Amino acid sequence: MDIVETLKAAGIIPVIVIDDEAKAVPLAKALVGGGLPVLEVTFRTRAAAGAIARIRAEVPDAVVGAGTLLTKDQVKAAKDAGAVFGVAPGFDPAVVSVAQEVGLPMVPGVATASELSQALTAGVPMVKFFPAEAAGGVKMIKNLLGAFKFTGVKFMPTGGINAVNVKDYLAVPEIVACGGTWIVPKDALASNDWGRIETLAAEAAAIVRARG
Ligand code: 3PG
Numbered sequence: 001m002d003i004v005e006t007l008k009a010a011g012i013i014p015v016i017v018i019d020d021e022a023k024a025v026p027l028a029k030a031l032v033g034g035g036l037p038v039l040e041v042t043f044r045t046r047a048a049a050g051a052i053a054r055i056r057a058e059v060p061d062a063v064v065g066a067g068t069l070l071t072k073d074q075v076k077a078a079k080d081a082g083a084v085f086g087v088a089p090g091f092d093p094a095v096v097s098v099a100q101e102v103g104l105p106m107v108p109g110v111a112t113a114s115e116l117s118q119a120l121t122a123g124v125p126m127v128k129f130f131p132a133e134a135a136g137g138v139k140m141i142k143n144l145l146g147a148f149k150f151t152g153v154k155f156m157p158t159g160g161i162n163a164v165n166v167k168d169y170l171a172v173p174e175i176v177a178c179g180g181t182w183i184v185p186k187d188a189l190a191s192n193d194w195g196r197i198e199t200l201a202a203e204a205a206a207i208v209r210a211r212g
Contacts, residue, residue: 001084004125004154007038007176008177010177011205011207012036012037016039016041016184017184024041024051024052025054026079028126031183031198032062033203037061038177039064042066042067043069047116049078049081050103052078058082065083066085068089070088070089072094078104079102079104085104085105086105087106088108088128089109089131090108091118093142100123107127110128116148120148126159127155128155131159132169133161134159137195147174154175157175161178161180166204183201187196188200
């Protein structure tokens, strides 16, 4: 799997925080049904690995990755659960190195030129820019590109992105995708409101299509 092409094709990646792995399959079906097949299940809850495994087993059209991978053990657990890519909020060379060893394409997070430089040295083709809005948003990414464009690096910003400001990010060619939790609101997940989640996913997918 080419991680850059996969994330680019999806354009918007729902960032999922799930407490009950039994909700993973209906949630993934709603997101895929709405037109967002690439999902990031964060390792912020104990249900993460189980949720990934269930999605892999029961929602074949979903492309499921693991987010918030902070430790080497989490990388291994994500791979074992069936995640096909990994995401982290920051850049930790040890974490990226284990991901490379186990064959999990990894998108580490950066917020500065120094971190971006180190991530490129570690051999990753793209980075998460986090926390996107708080760290300077589109303007910051464009400034980083002033120095790093020639490297070919691609960005996936997340943090503070929503259905309105996502358009400004996706207008930048080097921003291949944006991640965010707005497509899976906590209350909708709590009340099993799959219809609302599918509608939010469809609205997001329409924004991606408009990117052209
Ligand atoms: C992430 O880890 O990608 C962010 O926490 C998502 O941020 P958001 O909740 O502002 O979309």
